[in-house]
Amino acid sequence: MSVNFGSKRVVTGAHYGLRDWLAQRVTAAIMALFTLIVLLQVVFTSGPVGYEAWAAIFSAQWMKALTFAVFVALAYHVWIGMRDIWMDYVKPAGIRLVLHMFTIVWLVSCLGWAVQVLWRL
Template sequence: MSVNYGSKRVVTGAHYGLRDWLAQRLTAAVMAVFTLIVLLQVLFTSGPIGYESWAGIFAAQWMKALTFVVLLALTYHVWVGMRDIWMDYVKPAGVRVVLHVFTMVWLVACLGWAVQVLWRL
């Protein structure tokens, strides 16, 4: 004899919860560590800060790789935040899908542009 108590709850929408919360915190930590590294390099650079100094900071291959990782983290951080905003405050599904697609295209374009700038240094 099978007895069901209560109604069966159907979960839809933004049920990502802990995963997105953790992703936001981890990507923020990566960006904070990167900021400290760049700040320390700027503080310990002798002479005036100009293009040559900035190019020197980002010239090392490890710094380019770290910057690329931070750019990916920033892109994902923004995506999670904007997706949650669209899902929470935009109720018409069609408008929400358009905003999601626009956000994805915009973020990929910004990431591509940032990588081009990074690799030109």
């Protein structure tokens, strides 16, 4: 007697689904909260908002650390999105690998630049 029910589909892939979906939501929430904090600081700044006001907002050590954490969250958010785009739309494995490596190098470079900018103030 043969069984005619159940899935015979072979499931393959990286199985990142729920973890990456949740990571994108968490990183988006971190970035939204940071944006709200910066907007509130700008709104409650007395006087014109020029270079001095921006430098004052980001001069506190906790703000530099928070900003760097947001940059890391942004880089991870971008990595998940770009990796999914490369995996979904670029079929040749060699080209996909090159694009993945380029994306990683670009994001790490941007994080290095963010460190230079933040701790230069």
